[in-house]
Amino acid sequence: MDKYEQVIELAKRRGFLWNSFELYGGTAGFYDYGPLGSTLKRRIEQIWRELFVIQEGFMEIETPTVGIENVFVASGHVGGFSDPLCECKACGEAFRADHLIDKLVPVADALSNEELDRIISENQVKCPECEGDLGDTYEFNLMFKTQIGPGSGRQGYMRPETAQGMFVDFLRLARFYREKLPFGATQIGKSYRNEISPRQGVIRLREFTQAEAEIFIDPEDKSHPKIGRFADTVLNLYSDAAQEKGEIEKMTIAEALEKGIIAHEFLAYQIGLTNLFLQRVGVAPEMLRFRQHKKDEMAHYAMDCWDAEVSTSRFGWVEVVGIADRTDYDLCAHASVSKTELSIYREYPEPKMVTQFVVKPNMGKLGPLFKGKAKMVAEALKELSREELEKGEIKVKIDSGEVTVPEDAVQFAEETVKVSGENIVPHVVEPSFGIDRIFYTVLEHAFDEEAVPAKEDDEEESRIVMRFRNETAPVQVAVLPLLTRKELIEPARNIESKIREQGLLVSYDDSGTIGRRYRRNDEIGTPYSITIDYDTLEDNTVTIRERDSMKQVRTSVYGIEEVLYELMYKNRDFESAGVAL
RNA sequence: GCGGCUGUGGUUUAGCGGUAUGACAGAGGCUUCCCAAGCCUUUAACCCGGGUUCGAAUCCCGGCAGCCGCACCA
Known part of the structure; x- marks a missing residue:
């Protein structure tokens, strides 16, 4: 069993992730977030809001997940988000039809499927693998289609990214921000792509959650007033040049800017902020790198683009965030299709x-x-x-x-x-986060299996712990009466409600032996457990046990909810929470 | 979408023509028991649909899902 399997197995068993529609056999590319999964995901999103919405001031908006045709004509998704595929009748291999004939005609990618078929048959193009006959070309567009309204209503599409909703609202947003650059909008929501064959768990989904920011900046001034904040941040940079050499470079953001590796300060600031966010939700720093798109892979409209990639056990380096300077491409595209000027007036x-x-x-x-x-x-x-x-x-x-x-x-x-x-058309800097991939990474990077001494003799047994950061742990405190006895249950229930009133997510658990319950809570990453025993009845003290160290302290039940709150959110030192046992 | 392999309680497994084995997990109880394995009780499964057969978890066909390759990946 590799780590991926262990993580997914635990996630299923403990209520983080479930296959969607399992009752009816399931469908690839869809996952349900169970009770703990939903909670963890919300906590990740909440940290994102804290950084991008509250700290940066990029207000959140909400636009429909269904879009009309023009929006995706302008964005290029109607024309460009599909590929003409053509299969070999003999061996079944699938090929890009336009790639098969791009030596024969000047503009292969501009041809219709019928024209492609005609050229293929006229030139007797055969399967490059087995020389077999090729079938008809068909278009595979990665957008889900839908109908808006009854009958021959308008063609609609499920959005393949949240970004377009923000570009479409540009003029409203500009006015909202009193027409001063830079300004930005954010959106956290679902997007849809009808992937050909998604089978990498939550890494490639047909319905997924994005958190995106579209930041409109002055095309002539891409400096950032707060760049100093990240100047000394050391990143694992995998620049275009570094990829040629095949080695990741450790470098401060200031240095990367000086050497011209990152195009400009504004982009560099977003990279710094992304680095901060990912580490704060629990991505291991040494498992994180920023990879620059090489010149030939970058979308034609982008001037510089960096992916945050995380190392995973099964899939290797996986892109979890894309940070691009998309220039004025999107605004110009929508301006042209809508015949409306999308610009901002700037006085000299x-x-x-x-x-x-x-x-x-x-x-x-x-x-x-x-x-x-x-x-x-x-x-x-x-x-x-x-x-x-x-x-x-x-x-x-x-x-x-x-x-x-x-x-x-x-x-x-x-x-x-x-x-x-x-009138100037702003440039757009876009950090785009794949929340589901980040979610999986948080699970995998938190997953730990450690050997602990067993009760008897010198045998060792293994303990599975999800080492979530306190801020992201779905269940924050477990309340455990040592035994299922009425005299212990009652005070335990009282403590449970005090902690709940403090706003912490608490779970009460009295099933099985105490050791079993500790392990159960280790598996779902509960940072602290409170145990109520017979001494509690004598002197009103309880044990707090810390997940990572398994250390325990004894402390008074009075004010325990505040102690726990400080441990969770105020970085309070565990030793200070009571008397060590 | 193609090819190969696979599909049994929540998880993991045995069975491979006569309705199913075990482990772990779960639930209830006992227990002054603080780090998974104590005792008693208990819940719970043959992916779905057709076919062959007296009888199918088992054989055949189709679908769905998973894994691995190919292809695809704004």
Whole structure:
């Protein structure tokens, strides 16, 4: 049994993760989060909110998980999020149809499936593996389709990322933030991709949770005022150059910026923040690296892109966060499809006097002369240079051919105008987190099996402990009466409710021997256990047992809920919680 | 989507033509018992659908799921 199997087996058994629809046989790519899983996931999301929403001030929004066609036409997902596949009838191997013929035609990826099939048959393209005949090309789009409204309602798609909802709201967001860059919005929610064959557990899901921030910044100023905060942070950097050499470099963020490895401060700050977040939820620092996209793998619109990758037992390095400078690509794409300018007006510190050559077509003259074509003529005139306009005979080309424009129908001059600002299209820095993958990593990195001395002789036995960080542990305190006796149950129940009222998630457990119960709570990562025994009845003291060290202290029941709260959230030293036993 | 292997209580296993073995876990009780194995009691399974057969967990076919390769991976 490898570690992955051990972790998944425990996760299933203890209520972290279950296969979805198991009752009906299950379906690949879907997982249920059980009681402890949901709680752990919420705690991870809550830490993300704390860092990105509260500390950074990027407010959370919520947009539909179903999107209309135009949104994904603009984002490129309708056209580009699918691949033409074609299978060999003999050996069953599947190929990208466009790749099979890209030597034969100039623009293979722009062809329709019918055209691809035609070219394949005309050129007698055979299976590269076995020379067998190829079947028909079919399109596999990774978006789930749905219908909006009844009958022939509008085509809808389940969103493949939460990002587009934030781009679409750009103008509203800009106004909300009083049109000052930088500003950002965040969203934590489900996204959907109809993966061809998802079979890596929670690493590749058809419905998954993303936490994304879209931060709109000044394209000409990508500095970050708080970069100093992470200047000395040492990262495991796996830059483009480092990948050539095959070795990860340890480097501070300041150094990476100085050497130009990370494109700019704003991106570097997000990398620092991501590093902080991942470690805070429980990713082991030595199992975390930041890998730069190589020039040829980077999306064409991105200028620099870094993935946070974590080391896993079975899948090796897995991407859990992508941090990209997407430039103005998304805003321009939506501007073009929606025919709406998506920009922000920025005033110059001082108005500028700008001298420019201005062409003013006289519409009063052009109108009667050219009728319906007048507008087209005017547009064409504006494109002409001073020389062309001064030639005496002014000719412009419009769709119906060349026309001659009388000199008095157009005026032109050098003009000096006052420009007090300009419309700029912000660039977007996007950190995008795969919460489910992070969730799995937290489980795997918390999982520990250690040998402990057994009760009898010198045998050793193994103890499974989930070493969750206090902040993420789903169950925070266990209350355990030493024996199932009425005189112990009652005070135990009282302590349970005091701790609950303090806001801690507490579980009461009186089933089985005390040792068994400790082990059970170790397996779900409960940081502290309170044991009520016969001494409690005498002197109102109880035992607090710490999960990681198995050490115990004796302390008073009075105020125990506050002691526990401080242990959980205020980094209180365990030894200070009572008298060591 | 293709090929190979697999599918038995919650987990893990034995059985491979006559309704199922064990372990661990779970529940209740006993117990002044603080680190899983004490005692008593107890819950609980043949992935789904067809076929062959007097009879199928077992054989055959199909589906679903898992693992491993191939392909895919904004």
